[in-house]
Amino acid sequence: MNIRAEKKADIDGIWQVNADAFATTEEAELVNALRDSGVPYISLIYEKNSKLVGHILFTAVELVADTSGLKLMGLAPMAVSPKLQRSGIGTSLIKSGIQQCIDHGYDAIVVLGHPNYYPKFGFVPSVQYAITTEYDVAEDVFMALEIKAGALTGKKGTIKYHPAFGSV
DSSP, X not given: OEEEEOOGGGHHHHHHHHHXXXXXXXXXXXXXXXXXXXXXXXXXXXXXXXXXXXXXXXXXXXXXXXXXXXXXXXXXXXXXXXXXXXXXXHHXXXXXXXXXXXXXXXXXXXXXXXXXXXXXXXXXXXXXXXXXXXXXXOGGGEEEEESSTTTTTTOOEEEEOOGGGGGO
């Protein structure tokens, strides 16, 4: 097992693991579009027996109208080879990704995901902070994690993702 930052040589493998993990190739294409967009990102891969079997991507997002300099990341997508799902790879990627966000000085992370999965990492519904997403989703699936204590206290508004997310 090895988790590390992506390298240029991993790009095809990252595309493949995302294509295999989702019903369409939209997420795989999204990863490539975000990487090429210039948006700040953290991209980690999980290797097992020297084979790329997992990937997670965090990209910078914006709290519209916030002028405090808040540094936010959005977690999406995360992919694990289908045969290895539910084996702890996703958990390891999320924990490593959160630590990378901390190490890079981010204040909080948001995710649009399963409300029964992400709370175990400390994510809570973002409405607890008066923060919403630009997408029309149920309140419990858009979550936030403060990685700097109090970073979201008193903040409110809408999280805006890179326009590439509009294609997924």
